[in-house]
Amino acid sequence: MSDVSVNTGEAAGVESLFRVNDLHKGFSAPAGELHILQGITFSLIEGEFLAVVGESGSGKSTMLQILGTLDRPDRGEMWLDGESIHGLSNGRQARLRNEKIGFVYQAHHLIPELTALENVALPLLVQGVAGKEADARAASLLERLGLAARQHHVPSHLSGGEAQRVAVARALVTRPRLLLADEPTGNLDEHTAGEVFALLRQLCREERAAVVMVTHSMALAHSCDRMLRLHEGRLVSGQL
Numbered sequence: 009m010s011d012v013s014v015n016t017g018e019a020a021g022v023e024s025l026f027r028v029n030d031l032h033k034g035f036s037a038p039a040g041e042l043h044i045l046q047g048i049t050f051s052l053i054e055g056e057f058l059a060v061v062g063e064s065g066s067g068k069s070t071m072l073q074i075l076g077t078l079d080r081p082d083r084g085e086m087w088l089d090g091e092s093i094h095g096l097s098n099g100r101q102a103r104l105r106n107e108k109i110g111f112v113y114q115a116h117h118l119i120p121e122l123t124a125l126e127n128v129a130l131p132l133l134v135q136g137v138a139g140k141e142a143d144a145r146a147a148s149l150l151e152r153l154g155l156a157a158r159q160h161h162v163p164s165h166l167s168g169g170e171a172q173r174v175a176v177a178r179a180l181v182t183r184p185r186l187l188l189a190d191e192p193t194g195n196l197d198e199h200t201a202g203e204v205f206a207l208l209r210q211l212c213r214e215e216r217a218a219v220v221m222v223t224h225s226m227a228l229a230h231s232c233d234r235m236l237r238l239h240e241g242r243l244v245s246g247q248l
């Protein structure tokens with residue numbers, strides 16, 4: 009089992025961009041402690057797209073929250089872009105997320121009162137990018153995603169696939185080093201899911217971002233660079 013978590017690429021002298029060592033996480037429940045993550049270890053090189061599959065309740069979302077520093081592990085270590093990120097203060101983790109990590113969820117979580125363009129420009133404004141430049145960068149990315157004609161629409165006036173493409177744009181507009189996607193195509197029909205996934209894959213490849221994508225679609229998982237299964241708290245080889 010240990011060889012499934014071998015650091016891809018490092019043998020060839022390629023530095024990993026994101027490295028995670030022995031993450032553990034438990035929750036206390038009425039029936040006793042739930043030891044959800046029992047030693048998550050893996051690493052990703054630049055541009056690598058990892059799919060994670062696993063049964064409902066196996067801890068996939070819990071793992072992504074921890075990888076994204078939105079929750080803390082009980083123990084374990086993480087490094088991103090040469091920096092140790094597990095022991096940072098809340099404030100430094102927030103800055104790290106804004107600068108280096110993008111998130112896409114099953115639901116788009118766009119701000120309903122803002123247009124597509126405003127939603128995508130927002131993370132840049134948070135970074136201190138001037139309004140005009142933020143709008144220009146957001147508009148250019150939306151155009152790449154085939155949404156030029158929809159940029160002034162609010163989320164409720166977009167189709168599910170369009171809204172999810174806007175969410176992808178929002179996650180990538182800051183050019184994160186790590187993208188974490190939790191069932192990003194889970195609400196979409198198969199055809200639209202394939203389209204959104206293809207765009208996500210293409211953009212992440214161009215940006216050389218490392219990606220961890222949780223999915224229930226074996227078809228999508230098989231077309232990623234690597235697939236691992238979260239099983240009994242550990243990442244094991246995808247094919248059981």
Ligand code: ADP
Nearest residue numbers: 035036044062063064065066067068069070071
């Ligand atoms: P998955 O995404 O694979 O479906 P989750 O990570 O959402 O799984 O949940 C894994 C397990 O951890 C579930 O049993 C869930 O009920 C439990 N869990 C998740 N978050 C919490 C929490 N904050 N408090 C207690 N239990 C939790």
Ligand code: MG
Nearest residue numbers: 068069070190
């Ligand atoms: Mg989940």
